[in-house]
Every structure is written in structure tokens, then in C-alpha cells.
Amino acid sequence: MVADGYEVTPSGGARDKTSTSSHSSGADEEAVNLKPKISLLNGVTIIVGSIIGSGIFVSPKGVLENAGSVGVSLIIWVMCGLFSMIGAYCYAELGTSILKSGADYAYIYEAYGPFLAFLRLWVECMIVRPCSQAIVALTFSYYVVEPLFPDCEQPDVAVRLLAAVCILILTFVNCYDVKWATRVQDIFTYAKLLALALIIITGIVQLCRGETEYFENPFEYTETNIAKATLGFYSGLFAYNGWNYLNYVIEELQDPVKNCPKAIWISISLVTLVYTFANVAYFTTVSREEVLSGAAVAVMFSKRLYSFMWVIMPIFVSLSTFGGVNGILFTSSRLFFVGAREGHMPQILSMVQVNRLTPLPACLFMGLLSLVYLTSSNMYALINYVSFVNWLAIGLSVTVLLYFRYTRPEMPRPVKISLVWPIIYVVMSLVLVLLPMFSSPTETGFGCLIIATGIPVYIIFVYWENKPKTILRALDKMTLGLQKLLMSVPEERKDECADWKLFIYLFLMY
Numbered sequence: 001m002v003a004d005g006y007e008v009t010p011s012g013g014a015r016d017k018t019s020t021s022s023h024s025s026g027a028d029e030e031a032v033n034l035k036p037k038i039s040l041l042n043g044v045t046i047i048v049g050s051i052i053g054s055g056i057f058v059s060p061k062g063v064l065e066n067a068g069s070v071g072v073s074l075i076i077w078v079m080c081g082l083f084s085m086i087g088a089y090c091y092a093e094l095g096t097s098i099l100k101s102g103a104d105y106a107y108i109y110e111a112y113g114p115f116l117a118f119l120r121l122w123v124e125c126m127i128v129r130p131c132s133q134a135i136v137a138l139t140f141s142y143y144v145v146e147p148l149f150p151d152c153e154q155p156d157v158a159v160r161l162l163a164a165v166c167i168l169i170l171t172f173v174n175c176y177d178v179k180w181a182t183r184v185q186d187i188f189t190y191a192k193l194l195a196l197a198l199i200i201i202t203g204i205v206q207l208c209r210g211e212t213e214y215f216e217n218p219f220e221y222t223e224t225n226i227a228k229a230t231l232g233f234y235s236g237l238f239a240y241n242g243w244n245y246l247n248y249v250i251e252e253l254q255d256p257v258k259n260c261p262k263a264i265w266i267s268i269s270l271v272t273l274v275y276t277f278a279n280v281a282y283f284t285t286v287s288r289e290e291v292l293s294g295a296a297v298a299v300m301f302s303k304r305l306y307s308f309m310w311v312i313m314p315i316f317v318s319l320s321t322f323g324g325v326n327g328i329l330f331t332s333s334r335l336f337f338v339g340a341r342e343g344h345m346p347q348i349l350s351m352v353q354v355n356r357l358t359p360l361p362a363c364l365f366m367g368l369l370s371l372v373y374l375t376s377s378n379m380y381a382l383i384n385y386v387s388f389v390n391w392l393a394i395g396l397s398v399t400v401l402l403y404f405r406y407t408r409p410e411m412p413r414p415v416k417i418s419l420v421w422p423i424i425y426v427v428m429s430l431v432l433v434l435l436p437m438f439s440s441p442t443e444t445g446f447g448c449l450i451i452a453t454g455i456p457v458y459i460i461f462v463y464w465e466n467k468p469k470t471i472l473r474a475l476d477k478m479t480l481g482l483q484k485l486l487m488s489v490p491e492e493r494k495d496e497c498a499d500w501k502l503f504i505y506l507f508l509m510y
Helices: 017-030 040-051 061-067 070-097 104-112 114-148 156-176 178-208 226-239 245-252 256-282 288-292 297-305 307-341 360-374 379-385 387-407 420-439 441-452 454-463 469-486 500-509
Strands: 006-008 014-016 351-353 488-490
Touching (some): 040 245, 061 288, 070 245, 070 256, 070 387, 114 156, 114 307, 114 387, 156 360, 178 256, 178 307, 297 307, 307 360, 387 420, 387 441, 420 441, 441 454, 469 488
Antiparallel strands (some): 006 014
16 A cells, blocks of 8 residues: 555555656656657558558459459459448547557457467467568569569579568668658558559549440459359458558557547548559459459559559569568567567567667567568468458457447447447458358368467466476576567666666666
8 A cells, every 4th residue: 555645656666746747757758668659640551551562463363253243343342441441440449448559469358368368369479470471571572573583483592582681671670760660661651552553543544545345344254152252352351451450559659549540541441442443443454364364463554554664563562562561560569569568478578678669579579480481381371271360350359349338338438439330340250250161161170270279388388377486487587688688678667766777787787
């Protein structure tokens, strides 16, 4: 118990409230924690940059193949944007009510406890995120190298080495400064939007010239099998994946109550328009059969219309994927950070570098794990095995909104949406989870096995608290050694009466 007029400090002591008030702003500035450096514009570029990757440039084949016709495929692109908007607004309520980074991990933990949250964290951190980052980095290097080898296959070693360089550079940027990382995200998001704007404007010119051959019978070849047509919707939603990434870093967002909903509205609306009009532009020049062939549609489009300047399209695709790698690394490192803060990851990952105020250990771990996956040839298979987990986790997160409306009716909700939207989203998510179980039972089975591997890890490293002292001492020594090496400390406020930097320096060095 602390006497009136005093408050508990992060170290467990007490200090005079009156003296605190006069120095609070200074203390907040010099606290050893992650700062809210992400502006509204940064939030928009994080979402847009995370959603738009190489897919829209390479081939919209998945949607068209299952939709059957050009007209239905365009309808699906619009519907997927609207569905993503519903999910994003559900997350806006969750993110402004539960102001914790980590998105669905944090929400599942808050409502359903540590076990389910850990399983989500395990699959996401150990497989989905590093695999995705390695794949996007490989796509980046592939398109950088393509103009050098236009008529032959790119050398595998060169592609993998360049992908490794991409990951290492962006890992350094994210370790060094949050502002550097957000600036990289801003610049490369503008680059990919510029590329898509070029495609859309060219498509408008083509339409004005009367190039409407592939729109004359827009609903010809429409798929009558409802189950297969639904798979087109699934493919479209996969292209919108990333709309929830801002929630992973919401603790670093300036004025999240105001900026989170705004960033969501601007981003999803922009991406929906861009995706739809880019596909319209493609069909002014590229036939349905050519899209279904799996060719790189944007490159084919540019080769036919831009003459020798077609090489700008691979460059734009590489810029797009470079920004995508940065977005994955930036948000994933925060997921590691939050998981470690809750005791679900090694303690060192929850620490902040004292000079740069970045989650340096978590960024390094994410980067190194991605490099490990670059040596594997089965990354795509792993992603396919756990793809349904994404919808399972997001759907479960949205049920948290419904659960807390019932169990915590007085909970502060700066953003409060109508209950009809989370109900619609949960029902649709249930369809998206059940669909792969019937259409791809083998892949779904392997995905469930991968999730199950987290159970023994949880029992040994989280649930088993009374470990032998020898093991605990070894873990403490390892953590302290890494702290000294990385100059990192737990996230907390500093003692206002001490020269904290000198104290930390002496502690780590001696």
C-alpha cells in the first residue's frame, strides 16, 4: 500500500505525485520504451504498403480462374475490398478499446487466455511471417535481376543472395530508427502507387481509344459451380491480406483513437479502387486466356504498350516488394516484442535498445529467422499449410468484439460499430475456415499438425513455471549476455533522479 499523495514507480517504489506532475512530460520523453512516432500518413502507408505486394502486378489469375468471367472477377475484387473494410472497422473498435500492439494475438489473449494466444503467436512468428518475408524478398530479387536476364532463367544463387541483402539492409534500418523504417515504407508505398497509377492511366487511354474487345461479353464463361466461385473470393481476400497490420503497432501510433479509423478508411478505400481499376486496365490489353496462363500480367502489359520502356515495370514491382519486406519486418518485430512482453517468447525480445529506442532484439531475430528460411525450398508449401490459420485467427479476434460487448458492456469504446458487421464477418470467416477443409483436406491437416507443434512448446516453456534453478540461471545468463551485446533493457520509465544512461552503461559493461 502506498500513502496518499504518492504513486508506485515502475521499479516498485513510490514517489511524490506533486513532483511527478512538474516533470511528467520530460520523463515521458526520456522513458526507455517505444515512442508514438507513427503519424496518420505513416499509418496509411503501413496498411497500403503491406496489402499491395507483387500479386497485383504479377497475375490476378487466382480470382479470374475461379470466377470464370471478366465481369464476375471485377465484382469479386470490389466485394473483397468491402469485406476487408468490414473486418478493418471491427479491428478499429478492438484497437481503440484494447490499446495493445500485437493485433489478434493481443485480443485473443485478452479474451480467451494465454494458451490460444500462444498458438496463434507460435504459427505466426515461427512460420507465417518469416516465410512470407523470405518469399517477398525472393520476389524482389527476381524482378531486380530479370532485366539482366530477359531471355533466360535467373541464376538461383544470385537471386537468393540479393534477397538476403534486401533482408539485411531493412533489418538494419528497422534496428536503427523507427522514423527511418516509416520513411522507407512511405517512399516505397508511393513508388508502387505510382506504378499502379501509370497502369490505370494507360488503361483509361486504351478505353478512350476503343480498346474494349475483352469487355464485350463480360459474363461469358462465368463459373456456375458456387463452391469454385467462392474460391475466387478466397483468392481475392488473400490479395487484400495486411489490412490489420496497423493494429500490430498501435502503441506507436500517434492519437490512435483518431488516426486508426482514419488510416483504415483511407487505406482500404484506396486499395479497393486501385485493385479494381488496375484489373480493368489489364483487360484493355491482355486477354482472359493470357491472364489464365499465369504470365506476369503487368510486365506483358508494359511490353505491349511502353516499347523499350517496358523495363520500368519490373523495377516498379521490385520497389513494391522491397516496401513489402519492410512492412512485414516492421510489424512482425512488434509481434515478437509483444509476445515476449507477455512471457510467450524469450525475454530478450521484449527489450528496447537504450540509444535508438527500437525493439532491436526482436528486429534482429525476425531478420535472422527469415534468412534461415531463404535456404529452404518448401516455404510456399508451409504458407499453404497454414493459410487457413489466418482467417481462423482474424475470425476469432472479431468474436472478441462480440464477447466483450456481452461481458464488458461498460468498457470504454471510442469507436463503436453496429453489431451486424462483426456478425457478418464472423459468419464469412467461418466459411473461409471450413472451405479449405473440404477443398484441400491434406493441406489443412498439415496446417493443424503445425499448430499442434506449439502445444509441447507452450507446456515446457510457458506453463511449466517451476523449472530447475540450473535452467533458470542459464537462461538468465544468456539474457544478460545478449543485453550487454545489444545494449538493450526492459521497457520502462526511467528514474527521474538518476543519470539513467550512465547507470545502464555501467550495468551492461560490468
